[in-house]
Amino acid sequence: MRKIRYVTNQLNTMSHDEIIQYRETKLLNQVKYSYRNSEFYQKKFKEIGVQPQEIRSIDDFRKLPILMDKEQERQSQAESMERFGHPFGMHLCCSPDDVVMTATTSGTTGIPTFTYTLAQHDLNNISSAVSYMMEYGRVSPGDRLLFNHALGIYATSAVLPGIRKAGVLPIDVDVRAGTAAILQYAKLTKPTAAMMTPSLAEHLIQKSPEISGTEVRDLQLSALFTVGEIAIGIPEVKQKIEDAYNCRVYDWIGPLAGTLAFSCDSDEYHGMHCVTPDFDLYPYDLVDPETKKPIDIVDGVIGEAVYSSLDKKAVPMLRMGSGDIVQVLTKECPGCGFKGLRVKVIGRSDDMLIVKGVNVYPAAIKKVINTFIPEVTGEIRIVLEQAPPRVEPPLKVKVEYGYGVDSGRLPYLEEIIKRALSQEVRVNPEIIWCSPGTLEKSLAKTPVFEKNYHA
Ligand SMILES: [Zn+2]
Structure with missing residues (x-):
């Protein structure tokens, strides 16, 4: 079984404690940077009565209140539109001229928020992580990857540069083009890998014989990357998709603050492996979804993920309440031996019952x-x-x-x-x-x- 490693090589030779130290230094720098470069964070710290230099550890930081949520992000965006004529929010820490990519989340209600606003440095980080995911999935230079998400202004577009960085050619057919178009392009371009939601993958299993007269296994994919739903975490769904496509499914997630996590090449699902602990504190900061009080990180713990960036130039997140409920696994992965943190997505805090x-x-x-x-x-x-x-x-x-x-x-x-x-x-x-x-x-x-x- 191939072991998943950290994207940044240096981390692979560090001990657990050294990694925490490293993250702590990055976090304190990110806090200072964000404070220095945005009115939003200056105001926030004033409101909570804390000076950035008073935060000396990850523990101090996790005791701060939630500093941002979707609603505040929206307000911050409205204010920057009004005052500076750009939609990136008052928490933008670089010049709007230095933004090289911006994307919103699809399918949410209300005014879209430009959460995925990236400077070149941020895009490079994401791309190196995506590129490593390709490498782990044995998708290599010269390969083609069928990419079926909503394109353009939507967040999944941010992974395309990373696919290219891996030397892989994305065949990016917007999911809205429909099933027949997706299958037609697949037939024409002969991809060796694909990236889509699990529900589209399931839909194609059923539709492919009807539309093109062939089974999805005839696509001869060697890897399928899925994102966005709790599906692959359900053993029978993982099995069904892997059997139908006759290849491994890698479940991945790219949460807001800059990290990437994906599942390993194991028959059994062991959660998504957080390969970029130096980009993001996720999932090392959980709160109780109701009280917002911090929860200790122990193996198997469940709570609301709080997003904080460790290495973002454009729009760093600091203690952003996400509403995403995750389970954190701290023990070595029984599948591949990865020693870092793993996450399983449980649901949304709106679904929680007491x-x-x-x-x-x-x-x-x-x-x-x-x-x-x-x-x-x-x-x-x-x-x-x-x-x-x-x-x-x-x-x-x-x-x-x-x-x-x-x-x-x-x-x-x-x-x-x-x-x-x-x-x-x-x-x-x-x-x-x-x-x-x-x-x-x-x-x-x-x-x-x-x-x-x-x-
Ligand atoms: Zn593993």
Whole structure:
């Protein structure tokens, strides 16, 4: 099994403590830089009554309040538009003339925010990480990579320069061009790798025979990189896609502050490996999604990821609340031996429920229930009698039992599912059995709520 390494070579010979030291120095420099170069951060530090030089360690830093969120980013952007005629926000730390790339996230509501605003230095960092991901996936110079995301102003465009840096030719067919166009370009250009969302990968499995008369395995890809959904983390989804394409799927994530993480070449999914601890503090800073109090980083801990850049010139993030719920794994990867931090995406803080004071994530419930397939279908609903996050116990979960499961077996099945949920998610739910096929199939990879209250 090929071991994943850090992108910056120097880190590969450092001990755990040396890496923390290194990150700490970079963080303190980033704080000073951001303060010196943006009115936004000057104001922020004044508001919280802290001088940047009073922050002497990562621990000091993690005790600061959340300094930025999506709404504040939007306000910061509105202010820079009004005062300086650019949309990059008051937290822009370089001259707008030095911005070489800007991108927004697709699919969010409201005014788009130019979160992915990059100076050349920032783009170089991202590109070296993406290029390493290509190398790890054995996509090498001369190869072609079918790239099917929304192009142009959207964030995934920021990885194209890294693909080129690896000597790989992106065949960038905008996902909005449609399935037939994507398959046609694939046929014409013979890519050896592809990059798309897991749901598009699944969609192509079904559509390829109908549209082009061939199976997706006939594309003969050697690597598929997927991003953006909790899918590959579900063993049967990973298996289904890998079997259909007859190649390894690498699940990757490029969170806001500048990092990159991806999964290793293992049959089993061991989370995304954070290969750039020198670009970003992620995922070394978690808070409780409700109280925003810091959570200690121990193996398996779950919390809201707080983004902070360590090496950004254009728009550094400092303690940005993300709403992204992740699980952090600190032990050596059982698959490849990577020693750094790994993350699994659990869901969004908006989905979080609180049952008897315990934070419960629907995606975590679904994950446990999925381990009982084929005795269950995997389709579930969480029944809410009142507006979340608080739930009057017991939490009610509708679960479809599998096709052909004898009803006499259900009491036993219920007991072992409840035991697993109690151990792994610390919740003791009421299971409501539904016959297979009665719950509408949810397309999203996270479970759907059934709301029995009026908002
Ligand atoms: Zn690994």
